[in-house]
Amino acid sequence: MEPLEVFRVESPDKTGAEAYESVSRDVLSDLELTTTLGRLWIYIDPAEPVFIFCTLIRSGLPPVCVRDMAEIEVGAPGVDEVNINIFNEEYVPQLLSTLRIKYGRENIEQPDRKTMTIATKDPSEVAKEVADVIIADPRREIESRLADALLRITPEGFRVRHHISTESEMLFVASEDPIKPEWIKKAEDMISELKED
Amino acid sequence: MLEPIIYEGGVFKHNLVTELVEDLGGYIIQTNFMQTEVRIQLLCPHEDMSMLEDLAKELRAKITRAPLTGTDIIVIAPTLAYHHLPHHACDVAEYMRRFGANTTLIGLARGVGRRIAQISAKERALADEHDLAIFTFGNFEDCLTKEKYVLYKDLEVPSIITGTPELIKAPAYAKAYVGGLGRIAHRLKGENELAALDKLAEVAGECLDEERLDIAKDPLTIQPARLMSELKEQVPAINKSLSPAPITLQLKGARIKLPYREYKEAIENMTFEEGTTLKEIADVLPSYVRDYLVIRILPKSVTGFVM
Numbered sequence: 001m002e003p004l005e006v007f008r009v010e011s012p013d014k015t016g017a018e019a020y021e022s023v024s025r026d027v028l029s030d031l032e033l034t035t036t037l038g039r040l041w042i043y044i045d046p047a048e049p050v051f052i053f054c055t056l057i058r059s060g061l062p063p064v065c066v067r068d069m070a071e072i073e074v075g076a077p078g079v080d081e082v083n084i085n086i087f088n089e090e091y092v093p094q095l096l097s098t099l100r101i102k103y104g105r106e107n108i109e110q111p112d113r114k115t116m117t118i119a120t121k122d123p124s125e126v127a128k129e130v131a132d133v134i135i136a137d138p139r140r141e142i143e144s145r146l147a148d149a150l151l152r153i154t155p156e157g158f159r160v161r162h163h164i165s166t167e168s169e170m171l172f173v174a175s176e177d178p179i180k181p182e183w184i185k186k187a188e189d190m191i192s193e194l195k196e197d
Numbered sequence: 198m199l200e201p202i203i204y205e206g207g208v209f210k211h212n213l214v215t216e217l218v219e220d221l222g223g224y225i226i227q228t229n230f231m232q233t234e235v236r237i238q239l240l241c242p243h244e245d246m247s248m249l250e251d252l253a254k255e256l257r258a259k260i261t262r263a264p265l266t267g268t269d270i271i272v273i274a275p276t277l278a279y280h281h282l283p284h285h286a287c288d289v290a291e292y293m294r295r296f297g298a299n300t301t302l303i304g305l306a307r308g309v310g311r312r313i314a315q316i317s318a319k320e321r322a323l324a325d326e327h328d329l330a331i332f333t334f335g336n337f338e339d340c341l342t343k344e345k346y347v348l349y350k351d352l353e354v355p356s357i358i359t360g361t362p363e364l365i366k367a368p369a370y371a372k373a374y375v376g377g378l379g380r381i382a383h384r385l386k387g388e389n390e391l392a393a394l395d396k397l398a399e400v401a402g403e404c405l406d407e408e409r410l411d412i413a414k415d416p417l418t419i420q421p422a423r424l425m426s427e428l429k430e431q432v433p434a435i436n437k438s439l440s441p442a443p444i445t446l447q448l449k450g451a452r453i454k455l456p457y458r459e460y461k462e463a464i465e466n467m468t469f470e471e472g473t474t475l476k477e478i479a480d481v482l483p484s485y486v487r488d489y490l491v492i493r494i495l496p497k498s499v500t501g502f503v504m
Contacts, residue, residue: 011337019336019361019379026382046337049311148280152382155335156276157310176310 001038199240201266206258224422264402266297277304
């Protein structure tokens with residue numbers, strides 16, 4: 001799926017739809033979401049009043065585990081610790097805080113820039129377990145940016161909201177009145193049509 | 198008749214302009230220095246304009262007619278929520294300032310939406326304290342024509358509405374409508390956007406000219422500009438105010454940026470050379486902007502004379 005290969009903003013009010021397309025483009029580029037979204041379809045009917053936002057999210061980067069940024073080895077015989085030798089420093093702050101939460105602040109040390117140690121009574125088990133600990137998830141960051149974009153694009157008065165979000169798609173319906181089932185049905189139809197394209 | 202003018206030139210010898218305007222019987226409203234440049238808003242007698250033009254030519258300065266000079270405009274957006282920044286209402290307010298107006302920008306507490314949009318009594322009273330209200334609305338014709346009028350229908354001051362669609366006639370209760378200025382999520386810099394702003398300034402000028410004509414039918418006892426210069430002389434505390442415009446001129450009076458409780462009496466007892474005091478010719482009221490005070494000059498039909 002190419003970035004924003006489908007970008008549709010529809011409304012019974014043609015001028016309004018054009019203006020909303022400009023608003024959406026501005027917001028998506030401000031939040032650097034243009035390469036993250038694959039297909040996007042917005043429908044607004046002020047007379048109903050309803051705002052529907054459907055998007056397919058492009059598959060992005062996988063979560064970052066400890067093994068992706070460091071080599072893990074059990075400490076010397078007789079020393080109860082696991083050594084973590086960092087080769088990619090990009091996520092060091094997140095690594096440190098994750099390890100502190102998981103193993104306790106008093107058990108984590110960083111003797112030098114590229115080394116961390118975990119004091120533990122069972123080094124071999126911890127060495128195995130720590131390798132798969134997730135340090136950062138770029139997808140979650142994208143999700144929070146997407147939620148921010150939705151808040152910015154949605155008409156401010158439409159405060160009754162319904163959303164379904166999965167890893168690959170997002171469906172959002174907003175209105176100032178209680179959400180009607182037919183609006184959700186329309187949104188679901190829109191997302192299935194987007195998938196077919 | 199006094200002509201509203203903006204003078205833009207170098208700081209060098211700009212005092213000659215100030216002196217000339219005062220000698221001619223005009224008034225300096227505001228002077229802003231920007232490094233080596235100066236921008237003066239002034240009122241100059243119409244018949245003596247040629248003298249000011251000659252001096253400006255000699256000093257290599259530019260003078261332009263600024264129809265919004267000496268007016269106080271409120272720009273009202275349904276919301277000023279931070280996640281909708283930048284608001285186009287900010288650019289609207291700034292653009293009106295370039296034409297000489299003093300602008301106040303507010304976002305309504307509950308102005309968003311269609312059915313749920315509302316304006317509070319306090320917000321309405323604040324808007325009524327100004328000469329003109331500009332409401333910056335959104336993109337959809339249906340909202341503009343059928344729902345949003347509740348925000349401005351009970352205002353006493355004329356309201357100009359802006360929005361995206363080009364409407365043939367202004368929505369009900371509005372004085373005028375300017376299209377092409379709906380919800381825009383970037384700073385206004387496109388050709389169409391600037392043209393819409395120019396159009397808005399023109400429409401605002403026309404509305405205010407109509408108001409001026411209305412006032413001329415029953416003239417004010419004292420001209421607001423004269424009141425301003427007397428205030429500067431007789432109430433020295435004004436000159437210590439840090440605000441860029443300690444006295445905001447309005448069509449029917451002025452807003453003074455001094456605490457109401459402390460200065461009400463001093464201002465009411467100001468005496469003019471004709472022998473009258475201010476309280477005989479104007480009402481001094483508390484403003485809805487902070488703790489400032491507002492002066493409403495009474496018309497000739499009430500006082501029986503014009504100074």
